[in-house]
Amino acid sequence: MTLPENRCKKLWRFTQLKLGNHPNDTSNYELTRLASIILKISQGTLLDFVGNHIISVNQFERADVERIFSVADAMRPYAMRERITRVLEGAIVSNMFFEPSTRTRVSFGSAFNLLGGEVRETTEVKASSLAKGESLYDTARVLSGYSDVIVMRHPESGSVAEFAEASRVPVINGGDGPNEHPSQALLDLYTMREELRNKGRNIDGFGIALIGDLKFGRAVHSLCKLLGLFENIRLHLVSPPGLELPEEIVAELKQRHEVESFNALEDGLHDVDILYVTRTQEERFPSQEEANRYRGLFRINQSIYTEHCKPNTVIMHPLPRDSRAQAQELDDDLNQNPNLAIFRQTDNGVLVRMALFALVLDVVDEAHNHAQPVTWHTAKRHHQLG
Numbered sequence: 001m002t003l004p005e006n007r008c009k010k011l012w013r014f015t016q017l018k019l020g021n022h023p024n025d026t027s028n029y030e031l032t033r034l035a036s037i038i039l040k041i042s043q044g045t046l047l048d049f050v051g052n053h054i055i056s057v058n059q060f061e062r063a064d065v066e067r068i069f070s071v072a073d074a075m076r077p078y079a080m081r082e083r084i085t086r087v088l089e090g091a092i093v094s095n096m097f098f099e100p101s102t103r104t105r106v107s108f109g110s111a112f113n114l115l116g117g118e119v120r121e122t123t124e125v126k127a128s129s130l131a132k133g134e135s136l137y138d139t140a141r142v143l144s145g146y147s148d149v150i151v152m153r154h155p156e157s158g159s160v161a162e163f164a165e166a167s168r169v170p171v172i173n174g175g176d177g178p179n180e181h182p183s184q185a186l187l188d189l190y191t192m193r194e195e196l197r198n199k200g201r202n203i204d205g206f207g208i209a210l211i212g213d214l215k216f217g218r219a220v221h222s223l224c225k226l227l228g229l230f231e232n233i234r235l236h237l238v239s240p241p242g243l244e245l246p247e248e249i250v251a252e253l254k255q256r257h258e259v260e261s262f263n264a265l266e267d268g269l270h271d272v273d274i275l276y277v278t279r280t281q282e283e284r285f286p287s288q289e290e291a292n293r294y295r296g297l298f299r300i301n302q303s304i305y306t307e308h309c310k311p312n313t314v315i316m317h318p319l320p321r322d323s324r325a326q327a328q329e330l331d332d333d334l335n336q337n338p339n340l341a342i343f344r345q346t347d348n349g350v351l352v353r354m355a356l357f358a359l360v361l362d363v364v365d366e367a368h369n370h371a372q373p374v375t376w377h378t379a380k381r382h383h384q385l386g
C-alpha cells in the first residue's frame with residue numbers, strides 16, 4: 001500500500017489545527033502524533049524520531065538518513081542567517097561532554113541556539129558528580145529532569161546507551177569511546193552527497209579511501225555502518241599494520257561493496273572519489289609509547305596528492321587533524337586545494353545537528369512557521385558555506 005504524501009500532510013495539518021484550538025485535550029495530542037506517524041510512513045521513513053534516543057547508526061534505514069538530509073537542507077537558511085526561527089524557545093539541551101571536544105560540542109550547542117533553545121554544558125568528568133562516584137543512572141535521572149534533550153560524549157563504549165536507558169528525555173550520542181559517533185557519520189555522509197552532487201554523481205557507486213587509524217576511530221566505524229545502506233561502493237581501507245578496521249565491520253561492508261585493504265599509504269590513494277583521512281586516536285592506545293609508533297606514519301600533502309590521486313579527489317577528515325610537526329596526517333599545504341572539504345564538513349555539522357533536534361523534538365514543520373528575517377549585518381549571508 002502506498003500513502004499519498006499530500007493527503008497525509010493534510011491530515012497532519014488538520015490535527016495540528018485541532019490541537020491548537022484545544023491544547024488541553026490530550027486526545028488531540030494523540031491524534032496529532034498518530035497523524036505525524038502516518039505522514040512519516042508516507043515519506044518512506046521507518047524510524048519515528050520523535051522522543052527517541054539517537055545512539056547508533058544501526059537505528060537507521062536509508063529512508064531515515066534521507067529524511068535527516070532533507071531536513072538538514074531545509075535548515076540551511078537559518079544556519080546562513082537568512083532567516084531566524086525561535087521554534088525551540090524555552091527548550092533546554094544539556095551538552096554533557098566527558099571527553100575533549102570542540103566542534104561536536106559547539107555545533108550541537110549552536111544548532112540548538114539557532115532553533116531558539118538554551119544550552120547548558122558540562123565539559124569534564126572532574127567538574128561533574130561522576131568524579132564523586134555518581135553512577136550514569138543517577139546522573140541521567142537528575143539531568144533529564146532539567147532538560148528536554150541531552151547530548152552526551154563519554155570515553156567508554158556503550159556508556160551513552162546505558163545513560164539513555166535511565167534518561168526520561170531523548171539522548172543523542174556525541175561519541176562513546178571507540179564505539180560510535182552517529183552525528184559525525186551523518187554529517188560526513190551529507191558532505192559526501194554534496195561534494196559528489198557538485199560533480200554530477202551520487203553516493204551509490206562512488207569510490208572512497210578510508211585512511212589512518214581505522215581500529216579506534218569511532219567516526220569511521222559509524223560511517224562504515226551508514227555506507228552499508230547504499231549500493232556498490234568501492235572502498236579502500238588504508239591503515240598501518242595493527243590499526244586495521246575491526247573484522248566484523250569489514251565483513252559487513254563486503255556483503256554489499258567492493259573492499260580492498262592496503263598497509264602502505266601510497267598504494268590505496270588511486271582511483272577513488274574521496275579520501276577520508278583520520279587522526280591516530282592516541283588517547284585510546286594502551287600506552288603513549290605504543291601510540292608514538294604510529295605518529296607521522298601516514299601523511300598526505302600536496303605532492304603525494306598530485307602524484308597518487310585522481311584529479312579533483314575530495315579530501316575529508318572528521319577533525320581535529322593533528323598538526324604537530326611529527327604527525328601531520330593532513331598537511332597544511334593542502335589548505336588552498338579547493339578539493340579540501342574539511343571546513344565544508346564542519347559547517348554541514350550544524351545543519352545535520354539542527355535536523356536531529358528538529359526531528360527528535362518534533363518541530364520540523366513548525367520551525368518554518370516561526371521564521372523571521374534577520375535584521376543584523378552578517379557576513380554569513382554573503383558567503384557560501386565552505
Ligand code: NCD
Nearest residue numbers: 104181218219279318319320
Ligand atoms: C572525532 C571524534 O571525536 O571521534 N572528532 C570529532 O568529533 N569531530 C575524530 C577524532 O577525534 O579524531
